[in-house]
Amino acid sequence: MSTTEQRVAIVTGAARGIGAATAVRLAAEGRAVAVLDLDEAACAETVEKITGAGGRALAVGADVSDSDQVAAAVARVTEELGAPVILVNNAGVLRDNLLFKMSDSDWDTVVAVHLRGAFLMARACQKHMVDAGFGRIVNLSSSSALGNRGQANYAAVKAGLQGFTKTLAIELGKFGVTANAVAPGFIATDMTAATAARVGMEFEDFKAAAATQIPVQRVGEPADVANAIAFFTADAAGFVSGQVLYVAGGPLN
Numbered sequence: 412m413s414t415t416e417q418r419v420a421i422v423t424g425a426a427r428g429i430g431a432a433t434a435v436r437l438a439a440e441g442r443a444v445a446v447l448d449l450d451e452a453a454c455a456e457t458v459e460k461i462t463g464a465g466g467r468a469l470a471v472g473a474d475v476s477d478s479d480q481v482a483a484a485v486a487r488v489t490e491e492l493g494a495p496v497i498l499v500n501n502a503g504v505l506r507d508n509l510l511f512k513m514s515d516s517d518w519d520t521v522v523a524v525h526l527r528g529a530f531l532m533a534r535a536c537q538k539h540m541v542d543a544g545f546g547r548i549v550n551l552s553s554s555s556a557l558g559n560r561g562q563a564n565y566a567a568v569k570a571g572l573q574g575f576t577k578t579l580a581i582e583l584g585k586f587g588v589t590a591n592a593v594a595p596g597f598i599a600t601d602m603t604a605a606t607a608a609r610v611g612m613e614f615e616d617f618k619a620a621a622a623t624q625i626p627v628q629r630v631g632e633p634a635d636v637a638n639a640i641a642f643f644t645a646d647a648a649g650f651v652s653g654q655v656l657y658v659a660g661g662p663l664n
């Protein structure tokens with residue numbers, strides 16, 4: 412595929428963690444990748460990994476929960492990299508607390524970044540996908556969608572993203588656009604390291620304790636999730652849509 416035919420992907424929250432691994436993986440699959448995160452400068456490392464390996468990438472700073480910033484970011488990607496036809500809604504935050512201690516802002520922030528963010532990004536990108544007659548949307552859900560103590564806000568949005576995903580699959584299928592969700596279990600990133608710190612555990616001990624509860628006896632790595640996203644975004648995956656894939660080292664109910 413020549414540079415002009417190269418499909419363009421946007422990965423949100425791609426400065427680090429699962430998003431960074433996904434951006435690098437999609438570039439290895441031949442995609443041009445917009446590495447989007449709150450702070451444009453923080454995207455440099457991911458961009459350098461891609462360009463250093465001969466790929467095309469662009470750092471984009473934007474808050475996915477802000478409609479104007481999302482519109483500007485998608486316009487810039489279209490101008491500088493090409494029309495985005497692959498979208499990975501990965502940007503995320505935690506504001507964990509038991510319900511009786513959860514503040515209005517703990518709730519609103521999590522809803523804004525995960526749900527409103529995925530909605531704004533998908534709405535801004537869908538026109539390019541419809542015009543191309545091809546699109547791939549992957550939303551990051553979580554095993555927490557099944558319920559998790561201290562995460563009423565996060566569990567609600569991660570379950571909500573599953574309904575959002577299925578609805579996009581129904582609405583956009585006739586335009587060649589698929590929508591799927593990847594729902595990771597425990598993945599070793601700054602997010603889970605922050606959870607370890609919050610409960611007063613060393614990260615290594617926290618991971619070891621988690622691994623004993625996982626059938627494959629290890630925690631996940633960002634590349635484990637990137638692999639699943641690479642499958643859903645592949646050109647050949649056009650008949651797989653509206654699915655939720657748990658990437659958790661074992662079955663979840």
Ligand code: NAP
Pocket residue numbers: 423424425426427428429430447448449450473474475476500501502503504524528551552553554594595596597598599600601602603
């Ligand atoms: P992470 O290491 O905390 O990375 C999240 C990234 O999202 C950060 O770079 C962060 O930027 C960015 N971000 C936050 N708010 C944003 C906003 N409003 N606009 C744009 N970017 C924003 O998280 P991760 O562990 O890789 O998780 C990635 C996704 O997977 C999340 O949706 C998470 O909920 C989901 N997930 C993770 C796990 C896990 O075990 N790690 C399990 C299930 C699901 P800043 O650094 O500037 O805040």
